[in-house]
Amino acid sequence: MIVVMQTDSTPGQIEAVLNRLREHNLRGHLTVGEERTVIAVVGAAIPPTLREELEHFAGVKETLRITQPYKLVSREVKPSDTVVTVGDVKVGGGHLAIIAGPCSVESEEQIMATARAVREAGANMLRGGAFKPRSSPYSFRGLGEVGLQLLAQARAETGLPIVTEVMTPADVDLVARYADVLQIGARNMQNYQLLEEVGRTGMPVLLKRGLSATIEEWLLSAEYIIAQGNPNVILCERGIRTFETATRNTLDLNAVAVARKRSHLPVIVDPSHGTGKWYLVPPLTLAAIAAGADGVIIEVHPDPDRAKSDGGQSLNPENFMGLVPQMRAIAKVVGKTW
Known part of the structure; x- marks a missing residue:
């Protein structure tokens, strides 16, 4: 899944999301783009309630499920081209x-x-x-x-x-x-x-x-x-x-x-x-x-x-x-x- 942060989210709000992921033994890969900041959530077992849990965090705009088996490589995580x-x-x-x-x-x-x-x-x-x-x-x-x-x-x-x-x-x-x-x-x-x-x-x-x-x-x-x-x-x-x-x-x-x-x-x-x-x-x-x-x-x-x-x-x-x-x-x- 990916966590889309609001455009005006603060470093503290982003770190709060990353800390919660660590509590679930998950990793969050941060991608800062021109239009949006995204945290890709990767790990062996993502709790089914995690999306709803994270959407209550300050600075979070929405959470989305990644449909491809590859996560960090996908354009769902990073729509813009990597250079x-x-x-x-x-x-x-x-x-x-x-x-x-x-x-x-x-x-x-x-x-x-x-x-x-x-x-x-x-x-x-x-x-x-x-x-x-x-x-x-x-x-x-x-x-x-x-x-x-x-x-x-x-x-x-x-x-x-x-x-x-x-x-x-x-x-x-x-x-x-x-x-x-x-x-x-x-x-x-x-x-x-x-x-x-x-x-x-x-x-x-x-x-x-x-x-x-x-x-x-x-x-x-x-x-x-x-x-x-x-x-x-x-x-x-x-x-x-x-x-x-x-x-x-x-x-x-x-x-x-x-x-x-x-x-x-x-x-x-x-x-x-x-x-x-x-x-x-x-x-x-x-x-x-x-x-x-x-x-x-x-x-x-x-x-x-x-x-x-x-x-x-x-x-x-x-x-x-x-x-x-x-x-x-x-x-x-x-x-x-x-």
Whole structure:
């Protein structure tokens, strides 16, 4: 349920409501918006008489039942868009995030060349994997902390914030020392211990949708992060597994519109993993922006034919540079800026 406070409610009145929730072993998450202040009530067992009880409190306008299983993620709690700030970059609320870089950090020469190229083309964040989950245990799985150090070096030169994946709860502290955005990969979307751990950092988190996850399951995973007091969650649609074999995955642009309807969180799209084909990345990138996405995350490699991972879905710098003006044109039509 949510408690809607009156526009002129005082801090003391809000604290009185929060104290009563604690008496019932419940938590209240406060959201202060331009039009209203809302307290989202979460907990295992909400007493049936609580709504009537709270409506007698001074400063309370009304109480409402939340119909969705996810509470803090829902637009019922927060009607306005959440804007996640990463350095000088804003994601959501009409701001478009263009995240680009290689699937894996392979060497200093490779990551520095890519960072310079995507920065020059117009990207505002740099992606790159230091720890890589791979289907085969014999595939290249990243450089670990050395890869993180190279990403930090690229950030120091280009000014681009870093988006990189964290795979286990034990690695969160290490990755958080280098990264600006902690990425949760598709295979870890329902790793609830990891979700809670990144939630406790308070850092921006990019949450990829699982390979076979429903939109509701995806939003419930975001709920795990926000329930730890971290509102800085970016949802990422990266394609789902279907019967189609012509592409690596099926990029579900329905999910962009549905997630933005149901949730206040920004939603970005990964057309590289969504298709697995580099030549499909440009049209699907433009389609994602037209569908209302708050950004895209695109794989770019200086020499895709020699990439140690996912070269077949990576743009080269020239192709990425050619795509950016088209992205700007579509963004202008739908009212997005970066």
